[in-house]
Each structure stands twice: as structure tokens, then as C-alpha cells.
Amino acid sequence: MKDGIDAIALAVVVALFLAVTVMGFLAARWRRATSLASLDEWGLGGRKFGTWVTWFLLGGDLYTAYTFVAVPALMFASGAIGFFAVPYTIIVYPLVFIFLPRLWSVSHRRGYVTPADFVRGRFDSRALALAVALTGILATMPYIALQLVGIQAVFEVMGLGGSGNVIAADAPLFLAFAVLAAYTYSSGMRAPALIAFVKDTLVYLVIVVAIIYIPLKLGGWDTIFDAASKKFAAADAEAGRPEGFSFTGVGQAWPYATLALGSAMALFMYPHAVTAVLSAKNRTVPRRNAAILPAYSFLLALIALLGFCAIAAGIEPIGLNGEPNAQLSVPLLFEAMFPSWFAGVAFAAVAIGALVPAAIMSIAAANLWTRNVYKAFLRPNADAADEARQSKVVSLIVKFGALIFVLSLDKSFAINLQLLGGIWILQTFPAIVFGLYTRWFHRWALFAGWAVGMVYGTWTAYNVVNPVTGAHFAGSTAEIPLLGKNGYIALTAWVLNVLVTVVLTVVFRALKVAEGGDETTADDYHADAGEPGVRPLPATSTEAAGTRS
Amino acid sequence: MKALSRGGTPAITRTRVLVSVLLVLPFVGMLWVSSYTYDTPRLGGFPFFYWYQLLWIFLSALFTLCAYILLQRERAQQNDRIGGTTARPVASTDGSTSGTSAPTDQRQAGESADPSRQEGGNS
Numbered sequence: 320m321k322d323g324i325d326a327i328a329l330a331v332v333v334a335l336f337l338a339v340t341v342m343g344f345l346a347a348r349w350r351r352a353t354s355l356a357s358l359d360e361w362g363l364g365g366r367k368f369g370t371w372v373t374w375f376l377l378g379g380d381l382y383t384a385y386t387f388v389a390v391p392a393l394m395f396a397s398g399a400i401g402f403f404a405v406p407y408t409i410i411v412y413p414l415v416f417i418f419l420p421r422l423w424s425v426s427h428r429r430g431y432v433t434p435a436d437f438v439r440g441r442f443d444s445r446a447l448a449l450a451v452a453l454t455g456i457l458a459t460m461p462y463i464a465l466q467l468v469g470i471q472a473v474f475e476v477m478g479l480g481g482s483g484n485v486i487a488a489d490a491p492l493f494l495a496f497a498v499l500a501a502y503t504y505s506s507g508m509r510a511p512a513l514i515a516f517v518k519d520t521l522v523y524l525v526i527v528v529a530i531i532y533i534p535l536k537l538g539g540w541d542t543i544f545d546a547a548s549k550k551f552a553a554a555d556a557e558a559g560r561p562e563g564f565s566f567t568g569v570g571q572a573w574p575y576a577t578l579a580l581g582s583a584m585a586l587f588m589y590p591h592a593v594t595a596v597l598s599a600k601n602r603t604v605p606r607r608n609a610a611i612l613p614a615y616s617f618l619l620a621l622i623a624l625l626g627f628c629a630i631a632a633g634i635e636p637i638g639l640n641g642e643p644n645a646q647l648s649v650p651l652l653f654e655a656m657f658p659s660w661f662a663g664v665a666f667a668a669v670a671i672g673a674l675v676p677a678a679i680m681s682i683a684a685a686n687l688w689t690r691n692v693y694k695a696f697l698r699p700n701a702d703a704a705d706e707a708r709q710s711k712v713v714s715l716i717v718k719f720g721a722l723i724f725v726l727s728l729d730k731s732f733a734i735n736l737q738l739l740g741g742i743w744i745l746q747t748f749p750a751i752v753f754g755l756y757t758r759w760f761h762r763w764a765l766f767a768g769w770a771v772g773m774v775y776g777t778w779t780a781y782n783v784v785n786p787v788t789g790a791h792f793a794g795s796t797a798e799i800p801l802l803g804k805n806g807y808i809a810l811t812a813w814v815l816n817v818l819v820t821v822v823l824t825v826v827f828r829a830l831k832v833a834e835g836g837d838e839t840t841a842d843d844y845h846a847d848a849g850e851p852g853v854r855p856l857p858a859t860s861t862e863a864a865g866t867r868s
Numbered sequence: 869m870k871a872l873s874r875g876g877t878p879a880i881t882r883t884r885v886l887v888s889v890l891l892v893l894p895f896v897g898m899l900w901v902s903s904y905t906y907d908t909p910r911l912g913g914f915p916f917f918y919w920y921q922l923l924w925i926f927l928s929a930l931f932t933l934c935a936y937i938l939l940q941r942e943r944a945q946q947n948d949r950i951g952g953t954t955a956r957p958v959a960s961t962d963g964s965t966s967g968t969s970a971p972t973d974q975r976q977a978g979e980s981a982d983p984s985r986q987e988g989g990n991s
Contacts, residue, residue: 399905405921406898409928413891416932540913548907548915563907567917572901580899606936616925624918847943 324478325654331663332477332670335521339514339671340498382522384469384673386619389734392645394626395636396732398551398565399575404623406579408616411586419587420602421755421844427597427853428843434593434751435691441754443835444762445695450769451747452691455590456717458744459684461728461736462589463721466677468646468733470495471725473666475639476650492725495670500718503678504711518675521668529665530621533656537631543624546631574796577807578738585741585809588748591676591683601848625649632656646733677721685714729790738795742780742809746772746816755844758837764823772816779808883942887935894928 386404393401422437431437434455439448474491534540551565563569586592629636629648632655636647653665689709694701701709724736750765785793799806828834846853897903898921906916914922 399917402918402921405925409898409921409924410894412928412932413894413935416891416935542913544910544913544915544918563905567907567915568901568905570905572905575901576899580895603936603940606939617922620918620922620925 325659325662327659328654328663328666329477329479331660332473332667335664335667335671336498339517339674340501342514342517382519382526382615382619382672383676384466384472384669385734385737386622387669387672388469388472388646388649389465389732389737390619390623391626391629391649392647393732393734394623395629395634395648396626396645398547399568400565400571400578401626401734402568402620402623403575403578403582405616405620406575407582408619410579411583414583415587415596416606418752418755419596420606422593422751423597423602424846424853425755425839425843427602427848428846429839432594432597433590433687433690434588434747435687438750438754439691439695440838441758442750442762442765443837444766447750447762447766447769448691449696450766451750452687454743454747454769454773455588455687456684458588458740459590459680460717460720461724461740463677463680463718464724464728465733465736466673466680467492467495467499467721467725468730468736469673470499470670472644472646472733473650473670475644476647476654477666489726492722495674496718496722499674499677499681500715503681503714503718514671514675518668518671521664522672525665525668526618526622528657528661529625529653530618533625533628533632533652536656537628543627543631547627550630573799573802573804573806577799577810578796581745581807581810581813582738582741584748584813585745588744588751589680589683589740590687591680594683594686603847625652628652645731677718681714681717681721682710684717685710688713729785729788729793731785731788731793735792735795738807738809739780739792741807742776742795742812743773745809745813746776748813749817749820759824760820761824761827761832762835763832764820764827767823768816768818768820771819772812775815776808776812779812783808881942883938887938890931890935890938893931894924897924897927 390401390404395401422434425431425441426437429437429440431440433452435448435452438451439445442448471492474494479491479494534543537543548566552562555562555564555566561570564571568575587596626648629652632652634648634651634655636644636651638644638647650666650669653662657665689706693709693713694706698705728736728739746769749760749768753760754765779797780795781791783794783797784791795808796805797808797811798804799811843852904917904920909916911919
């Protein structure tokens with residue numbers, strides 16, 4: 320790391336940040352909303368976004384600190400295993416294709432805005448809906464934490480913060496948090512929506528330059544892969560692992576496949592992802608986009624390989640506190656490869672690229688709280704202004720939660736934050752996705768399965784201890800009972816969850832435990848825009864659902 | 869009783885079987901990890917492990933696109949039938965092979981004039 324602060328890079332970052340922040344505040348007045356006092360206005364941008372804005376937002380979610388910082392960091396330090404993000408994004412699309420149209424249809428027939436709404440309507444269970452809502456809020460926090468770590472990494476490489484004491488060492492983190500909190504609090508969803516355009520333009524520019532210019536400068540992909548191969552061959556030999564373990568994933572099939580599958584199944588359980596999908600104009604939009612979006616995956620793969628570029632460039636990521644920090648490898652690579660002014664552009668792209676999804680996630684989690692906890696349980700007759708106030712405050716609380724995750728968990732791999740969120744959110748999969756296809760499962764069996772999955776997943780993840788630091792929650796894979804292979808905890812917990820659900824469904828049915836009603840009908844799951852009974856979602860004003868182009 | 873889905877059309881059709889295969893292929897290709905944990909052959913400097921997965925991004929996109937087009941076509945045909953407005957021959961969706969099953973389809977259309985009231989079984 321260069322000593323001190325690179326003035327040019329810092330100036331560029333500050334300028335771009337200021338521009339974006341000003342836009343964030345101005346966004347409050349975008350499209351002449353009369354007032355931000357209602358939840359629709361603050362949390363859903365008045366639902367005036369067309370399909371393209373909506374998908375720009377969702378596409379923007381894919382390039383986050385996860386892509387730019389966490390995945391390359393894992394590639395840099397551990398090699399092939401980090402590439403699981405590629406099969407993850409490959410299989411997420413067939414998955415989207417299969418069940419999201421059903422969710423779209425039933426939501427638009429019955430007026431569901433969140434997955435918890437659907438679960439309540441389908442299974443007539445307020446407890447299960449509450450479980451789904453609270454899990455969504457909890458799981459979003461470490462995902463936001465990952466974004467904060469990404470912003471922190473950039474600020475740290477720029478030389479902001481010092482090594483003197485705890486406050487100085489964490490100054491980049493608090494700075495990142497303050498910016499995020501300030502601008503979502505004042506403008507709600509409009510800020511990230513407006514900024515998404517600036518952000519995506521910046522991000523695409525940096526990606527294209529990075530994946531062409533950096534390999535050229537390092538002597539081509541041959542050289543880069545050879546450098547990585549050499550590093551990992553030495554590391555594997557030293558640790559007594561099989562040849563090719565770290566470079567081509569030999570012997571890592573189980574963790575690799577389970578991480579990919581578990582992450583893919585988890586992605587569309589997150590509240591922010593569901594919100595984006597439900598605001599699509601008709602049931603085929605998610606499908607059409609599923610066919611187009613893989614283009615994103617290709618760029619993601621090349622960004623992941625920037626971790627290997629950092630190896631070839633001889634980057635040594637040592638943090639301000641003197642400890643190795645793999646998260647710094649890509650920001651340091653940018654600093655080493657680019658002239659100062661473009662390094663500044665790249666830093667801004669990564670930081671703003673983390674800020675926008677963090678804002679979207681915290682708003683989605685806050686909406687979930689307001690709709691499915693506050694209004695459903697605490698104050699059923701809250702008015703619109705009450706709801707908006709709740710959401711604003713909760714979005715702030717969710718960000719504080721994220722901050723706590725950053726400060727308290729092992730940070731050797733930021734990706735573990737996202738994977739921890741995955742462990743939790745995946746436990747809502749049976750109620751939501753199975754529920755889209757069948758009403759056979761008993762509501763209390765689903766609840767028990769969820770509880771078992773949550774406890775097992777959390778406990779197992781807690782017991783993954785970093786051998787060096789002794790910190791808990793240090794990884795996301797553990798031995799799968801009976802199989803003896805290492806696998807993603809989320810998926811093991813999910814299998815346990817499903818087993819419990821199936822067994823208890825049989826038991827509860829035999830005991831004739833009340834099953835509750837089902838307000839949905841078979842035909843709800845196929846309805847499309849413009850067909851009988853399909854209506855705009857309650858929060859929708861114009862284009863989200865009802866109108867046909 | 870025959871499993872029915874939307875508007876009284878069969879839940880299992882030739883199109884849907886084909887679509888299922890197209891959608892399952894990426895899972896098989898990607899989750900069968902030991903089939904691609906190799907360094908060679910290299911392509912443009914990329915070890916097999918890496919370029920093979922990059923290739924699958926495009927294969928998966930292609931399969932998903934085909935699945936989308938197939939389903940769109942089937943849905944358009946269903947809509948024609950449900951609406952009962954067309955007599956042109958349409959490819960049968962009930963598993964029989966030819967495109968000459970229009971009379972049967974017309975009858976189905978008559979039975980399911982109001983799709984919102986259908987109480988078919990779920991797929």
C-alpha cells in the first residue's frame with residue numbers, strides 16, 4: 320500500500336461521492352412526489368418505476384461489494400473455491416425461471432407485497448409469516464455488513480483512517496456507515512433508484528477497463544494463471560493437500576457444489592430481491608430477464624479472476640492495523656495498476672456500488688418490518704405516516720445491525736457475512752417455494768422445520784472457529800453429518816428443515832391438527848397481467864402490474 | 869383424474885418436459901464438479917476449470933432463452949384456446965403428436981371459458 324493519502328485519487332472519489340450524495344438528496348423531489356410521508360412514497364419510490372428501472376435496480380444488486388471485493392478476495396487467498404460464485408449465478412437463472420412467475424401471479428391476484436404476505440395467505444398462519452419476515456430482516460443484516468466491509472476496504476486503501484487506536488482504525492467503516500445512513504434516511508428508495516444509473520455506468524466503465532487493461536499490463540491470462548498456479552501449488556504442498564486442490568478445486572467438489580446451489584436457492588428469498596421481482600410488469604418479465612441476465616455472470620467471473628491478477632501483480636494486502644486482509648487485494652490492485660485519477664474512479668465505483676445495494680436492502684428489510692411485524696402485530700390501525708416513520712427508523716436500525724455484524728464477526732473473509740445470511744434466509748425456502756406448488760405441508764410442520772434449520776444452521780456456523788484468531792462464525796462450510804463431506808451449512812440445515820417438515824406434516828395430519836385455510840386458488844398461480852382478477856399490488860400506483868403495454 | 873393446470877390445459881405437455889430438461893441441464897453441468905476440476909486443456913491461457921464454467925454461462929443463457937420461447941409459444945396457443953376465438957390448427961399440448969387436434973382443443977376452450985373459476989389440480 321502506498322504510504323499516506325493519494326491526493327488525486329481521493330479528490331476524484333470525493334467529487335464523485337459528493338455528486339452522488341447531492342443526487343441522493345435531490346432524489347426526494349424526483350418525479351414530483353407530493354410527499355415522502357407515506358410508506359409507498361418512501362419505501363417503494365411511489366411504485367412509479369417501469370420495468371427497466373426495476374431491472375436496472377436488480378441488475379445493480381448483482382454488482383456489489385460481493386462481486387468486487389469479497390469474491391476476488393476469496394480467489395486471491397484460497398483459489399478455485401472462490402469461483403463457486405460463477406456456477407451460483409449460472410444456476411440462479413433456471414431457478415428464477417421455474418418459481419418466480421408463480422410467485423408473481425399469486426401476489427398480483429391476492430395483493431401480496433412480501434414473501435411473508437404470501438405465507439400468511441397460503442398457510443393461514445401468522446406465526447409462520449412472522450418467522451419468514453423476521454428471518455428476512457435478520458439475514459439482510461450480514462449482507463449489508465458485507466457492503467460496509469467493501470466500502471471500508473476502499474477507504475482503507477485510499478489511506479483514510481490510521482493505526483493509532485480503535486477509533487482511527489475503524490474510521491473508514493464509520494464514514495461508510497454515516498454516508499449510507501444519511502442519504503437513505505432522507506430520500507428513501509428514490510435515492511438508490513436515481514443513483515443506480517450513475518453507479519452502473521461507473522461500474523461498467525471500471526469493469527471493462529479492469530478486465531482488459533489489467534491482464535494486458537500483467538502479460539496476459541497465461542502469465543496470470545501461471546502465477547496463481549505456482550502460489551497455490553506451493554501452499555497445497557505445504558499444507559499437505561492434494562495437487563490442484565486450490566487451483567482447480569480437486570477434492571473440493573462438495574463444498575463447491577453446495578455453496579453454489581445454496582447461494583442460488585437463497586438469492587430470491589431475500590426481501591429486496593422479491594420486491595424487485597414483484598414490481599415487474601407481468602409474469603413473463605422475470606423469465607425474459609432470466610434469459611438475458613447471464614451476461615452479468617460473465618463479467619462477474621472476470622472480476623472474480625481479478626483476485627488472480629492481484630497474485631500475478633504481487634499484491635500484499637496488509638491492512639492499516641498491520642494484519643493481512645484479503646479484502647484489500649482488488650482495491651490495492653487498482654491502486655497499483657491504474658493512474659491515480661482512474662484509481663479514484665474505480666474506488667468510487669466500488670464504494671458507490673456497495674452503497675446502493677446496501678440502501679436497497681435496508682429499505683426492503685424495513686418495509687418487511689413495517690408491513691409484517693408492526694402493522695400485523697403491533698399497531699394494526701397505523702396510518703400511512705406512522706408506517707413511513709417506522710420504516711425510516713427500522714432501516715436505520717437494520718444498518719446498525721449490519722455495523723454490529725462487521726464489528727463483531729471474523730473479517731478474514733467478508734464473503735462469510737453473505738454466506739451467513741444465506742444460512743438463515745434459506746430456511747424460509749420450504750414455506751415460500753414449496754408453498755407455491757402445494758398446500759400439502761402442514762403450517763406448524765413448516766414452522767418447526769424452519770426453527771430446527773435456524774438453530775442447527777446458527778449453531779453449526781458458530782462452531783466454525785478460525786484456527787488463528789479463535790473467532791467464531793469463521794466459515795460457512797462444515798462437515799455434513801452421515802456423508803462425512805464438507806458442505807455449505809445452509810444446505811445441510813435446509814435438508815434437515817425439509818425432513819422435519821415432512822415428518823411432522825404426516826404426524827400433524829394423523830393427529831388432525833387444524834390446518835387453517837388457504838385464501839389462494841390453483842388458478843392464482845398462473846394468472847398474468849390483464850387477466851381476470853389480476854390487479855395492481857396495493858402499493859402500486861401506475862405501471863407495476865395492471866397496465867399492459 | 870388428469871392433472872390440470874391453467875385454464876383446464878394439461879399440466880404435463882411435451883413443451884413442459886422439454887423445458888424441464890433445458891432447465892435441469894445447467895444444474896447437472898455445474899453441480900457435477902468433479903467433471904471439470906482439471907487444469908488442461910487450456911484455452912487462451914485459461915485452465916479447463918475456468919473456461920469450462922465460462923462456457924456454461926452462455927450454454928445456460930441459451931437453454932433458458934429456448935425455454936422462455938417454448939413457454940411463450942405454448943401460452944399463446946393456450947390463450948387462443950381459452951379465448952375460443954381461433955379455429956386454426958395448433959400443436960397439441962396433451963401429448964399426442966400432430967397439429968390436427970383443434971376440435972378437441974375447442975371443446976376444452978368451451979369448458980374453461982372463465983379461467984378464474986377453474987379449480988384444477990396443481991402441477
